[in-house]
Amino acid sequence: MTMEFVINMSLFVFLGLTAFAILKLRALFAVVMLSSVFSLVSAGLFVLLDAVDVAFTEAAVGAGISTVLLLVTLSLTARREKAPHRAHAIPLAVVFLTGLALVYGTLDMPHFGDPNAPAQTHVAPKYINDTEREVGMPNIVTAVLASYRGFDTLGEVTVIFTAGIAVLLLLGASIREPDGVRIQTMDHHLVLRVVTKVLIGPILLFALYVQFHGDYGPGGGFQAGVIFAAAFIIYALVFGLENARRAVPGQAVRILLACGVLLYGGVGLISFLFGENYLNYSVLGATQVAGQHLGVLLVEFGVGLTVSAVMVSTFYAFAGQNPPISDEDW
Amino acid sequence: MTALIVDAFSWACLGAGSVLVLIGTVGLIRLPDFYARMHAVGITDTLGADLILLGLMVQAGFSLVTIKLLLIGAFLFFTSPTSTHAIANAAFTSGLRPLVADEETEREPAEEKGDQA
Amino acid sequence: MFTATMAALLVSMVLALARLYMGPTLYDRVLAANAFGTKTVLLIGVVGFLTGRPDFLDISLLYALLNFIGTIAVLKFFRYRTLGDRVETDRERQ
Numbered sequence: 241m242t243m244e245f246v247i248n249m250s251l252f253v254f255l256g257l258t259a260f261a262i263l264k265l266r267a268l269f270a271v272v273m274l275s276s277v278f279s280l281v282s283a284g285l286f287v288l289l290d291a292v293d294v295a296f297t298e299a300a301v302g303a304g305i306s307t308v309l310l311l312v313t314l315s316l317t318a319r320r321e322k323a324p325h326r327a328h329a330i331p332l333a334v335v336f337l338t339g340l341a342l343v344y345g346t347l348d349m350p351h352f353g354d355p356n357a358p359a360q361t362h363v364a365p366k367y368i369n370d371t372e373r374e375v376g377m378p379n380i381v382t383a384v385l386a387s388y389r390g391f392d393t394l395g396e397v398t399v400i401f402t403a404g405i406a407v408l409l410l411l412g413a414s415i416r417e418p419d420g421v422r423i424q425t426m427d428h429h430l431v432l433r434v435v436t437k438v439l440i441g442p443i444l445l446f447a448l449y450v451q452f453h454g455d456y457g458p459g460g461g462f463q464a465g466v467i468f469a470a471a472f473i474i475y476a477l478v479f480g481l482e483n484a485r486r487a488v489p490g491q492a493v494r495i496l497l498a499c500g501v502l503l504y505g506g507v508g509l510i511s512f513l514f515g516e517n518y519l520n521y522s523v524l525g526a527t528q529v530a531g532q533h534l535g536v537l538l539v540e541f542g543v544g545l546t547v548s549a550v551m552v553s554t555f556y557a558f559a560g561q562n563p564p565i566s567d568e569d570w
Numbered sequence: 571m572t573a574l575i576v577d578a579f580s581w582a583c584l585g586a587g588s589v590l591v592l593i594g595t596v597g598l599i600r601l602p603d604f605y606a607r608m609h610a611v612g613i614t615d616t617l618g619a620d621l622i623l624l625g626l627m628v629q630a631g632f633s634l635v636t637i638k639l640l641l642i643g644a645f646l647f648f649t650s651p652t653s654t655h656a657i658a659n660a661a662f663t664s665g666l667r668p669l670v671a672d673e674e675t676e677r678e679p680a681e682e683k684g685d686q687a
Numbered sequence: 688m689f690t691a692t693m694a695a696l697l698v699s700m701v702l703a704l705a706r707l708y709m710g711p712t713l714y715d716r717v718l719a720a721n722a723f724g725t726k727t728v729l730l731i732g733v734v735g736f737l738t739g740r741p742d743f744l745d746i747s748l749l750y751a752l753l754n755f756i757g758t759i760a761v762l763k764f765f766r767y768r769t770l771g772d773r774v775e776t777d778r779e780r781q
Contacts, residue, residue, distance in 0.1 A: 269765070273707070284730065287734060288734065311760055311764045429656070439752070443752055446748065458746070467749065473760075592698060594722075598702060623732065638744040646728070646751055653758045657717055666712060
């Protein structure tokens with residue numbers, strides 16, 4: 241009954257209880273808060289499994305930004321979930337049988353953490369042995385993400401870019417000037433305004449630290465983009481959306497959105513000009529290790545740009561909508 | 571010798587911090603009203619967290635880890651009371667009022683005590 | 688001593704979760720979620736020390752910030768029912 245076992249079990253029990261409560265509660269507002277708790281407990285579990293980069297991203301995206309974006313969505317819809325009309329018996333049976341089949345399937349898998357599992361004997365030793373020599377950075381996860389599996393990450397950035405564009409197309413990217421007087425909603429909250437002003441600088445610095453420290457510790461473009469966007473979101477929350485739009489205009493955010501993906505793809509094209517394969521960073525510098533460092537730096541920066549621009553533009557698009565349901569119905 | 575003092579100090583800080591955090595959350599469960607619960611959690615969260623972080627800092631010595639812990643402590647020091655203030659403000663302006671005792675039920679026990687004295 | 692701190696933090700997290708499920712008003716839930724977030728920050732820090740990997744502190748720092756941002760967003764949403772600006776149209780002013 242080691243301490244680690246106790247913590248693991250407790251966190252899994254929290255996860256189960258939270259999931260059950262999310263299913264049972266009908267008040268959507270409480271469900272949003274419970275899902276942020278769910279993401280936070282998942283991040284804690286990832287920390288215990290030694291997957292620090294994943295835990296970082298889960299805490300940033302799942303527990304932080306998703307809560308804000310879900311709240312923004314909630315302001316445009318109803319407040320309670322409608323009760324289901326149909327019977328539950330057949331779907332419950334189907335789900336139960338599928339779950340049993342999945343559990344039966346896992347009986348054939350190798351044990352958790354088994355060093356002789358196929359995944360650990362073919363690919364993983366190559367990465368662990370060769371990263372220091374070929375890429376030269378201590379964080380193997382970033383080396384795999386940005387250099388060995390660079391194509392996958394290019395696909396991920398393009399997917400985020402596409403999702404951002406889809407949201408903007410659906411919600412309307414143009415800024416509709418409303419026919420009334422804007423009231424700033426948080427004028428008289430002096431404490432909040434002062435503390436937010438003090439905190440925004442350190443948050444942006446922390447985002448830059450996470451961005452460029454990804455080579456040596458947990459971090460990288462995805463997490464840094466989210467933290468960067470979080471600073472602008474809290475500015476928009478406390479000081480008003482109009483002031484935030486004046487500081488970072490919507491048009492500028494859309495240009496940055498495209499620039500991130502362009503930077504990533506452009507680095508690959510430059511490798512073409514040197515006569516190598518697409519996204520082969522070795523030719524970008526005098527030695528292979530220097531080239532890899534420069535390449536990873538540039539592509540991570542591109543990822544950070546796109547992710548932060550997507551988060552900020554999505555927030556602008558959602559928060560700029562007028563709620564279609566009147567206050568009494570809500 | 572100094573290692574012993576450092577260890578004892580850090581143990582004291584960690585112990586005090588954990589006790590405070592525990593008392594605060596027990597108050598979160600047991601106290602009858604929202605404003606009372608806010609008193610329990612808001613105050614003990616900040617001080618207990620900062621004490622725990624101080625204990626960890628003393629254990630780590632002079633290194634980058636201490637600076638990061640210092641930053642976390644500073645952020646919690648600023649943001650935890652601000653969150654408590656914002657929650658209380660929002661609750662009050664939306665109409666939630668604290669649970670106060672009635673005047674009638676308070677007068678009777680005082681009269682009884684006067685009779686016995 | 689680390690294990691005792693860890694046990695105290697886990698117990699506090701359970702109690703905060705209980706208040707999150709029970710809380711009759713919304714503000715109890717927001718308070719409990721905020722407290723849960725702070726306890727998780729501390730838990731990740733102490734776990735980092737126990738396992739000898741202080742890299743986890745970056746995650747603690749991140750979540751300390753995001754906890755604050757999430758609480759402010761929830762409060763603004765519930766008070767003003769929008770996360771953008773409130774627009775008073777001419778119709779409402781009359």
